[in-house]
Amino acid sequence: MRVWVQYAERKFGVEFRHHECQVHLDELVATQSEIERVKYQLVRDEGYRADEPIMVYRGRLGTPFIVDGHTRARVKWDLGERVVTAIVLSATNVELDAEFARIAEAVGGGKPMHIRDVPVVDRIGEGTEAWAKRRAELHRERERGLARKRAASQQRQK
Numbered sequence: 001m002r003v004w005v006q007y008a009e010r011k012f013g014v015e016f017r018h019h020e021c022q023v024h025l026d027e028l029v030a031t032q033s034e035i036e037r038v039k040y041q042l043v044r045d046e047g048y049r050a051d052e053p054i055m056v057y058r059g060r061l062g063t064p065f066i067v068d069g070h071t072r073a074r075v076k077w078d079l080g081e082r083v084v085t086a087i088v089l090s091a092t093n094v095e096l097d098a099e100f101a102r103i104a105e106a107v108g109g110g111k112p113m114h115i116r117d118v119p120v121v122d123r124i125g126e127g128t129e130a131w132a133k134r135r136a137e138l139h140r141e142r143e144r145g146l147a148r149k150r151a152a153s154q155q156r157q158k
Contacts, residue, residue: 004055004067005089012099014091022083023056025073028115029065031100033107035074037122038134043075049142050075053085059097064088065104066115073115 005016042048054069066073067089076084104112124130 008096012091012093012096014093014096016089016091018087018089020053020085020087023064023086023088025077025082025084025115027064028056028073029063029100029104030070030113030115030118031065031067031103031107032070032118033109033113035071035118035120036124036134037120037126038124038131039071039138040075040120042135042138043071044079048138053087055089056086057089057091057096057100059091059100060094061097061101063097063101065100070115070118074118074120077116 009015039048043050050072052069052072054073055067056064056069057067058064069084069086073084101112107113108117124134
């Protein structure tokens with residue numbers, strides 16, 4: 001997440017403001033074309049990152065684009081929830097709004113998709129060796145992220 005923020009700040013010459021709040025799932029516009037089934041099932045069935053806030057960009061034009069957390073948002077939608085906790089980024093650069101709109105249209109095949117419309121797909125093959133490998137990879141990724149957070153927390157306490 002932080003890497004994307006730094007990249008976008010450099011590319012567009014902006015500095016993001018951010019705050020945490022509840023956002024309505026039915027308003028969220030996707031910036032990815034599909035959701036990986038193995039990850040979807042980890043979030044839904046095992047709570048993998050389920051309680052972490054998603055990241056949303058809402059610029060001057062007001063459209064809320066998902067930056068990170070498509071799977072978590074879709075799982076919540078499918079479970080009947082209609083709001084999600086998000087870190088909402090904002091900036092005054094209209095170019096960024098246009099870039100997100102372009103991405104959303106591209107991944108939606110010419111028309112932006114809301115989170116409820118993003119397909120959950122199995123490109124690996126549930127139950128295969130590749131599926132097990134991807135699950136393990138996601139768990140390792142999660143552990144590395146937790147270790148980084150612990151280290152950063154310990155640094156702040158010093």
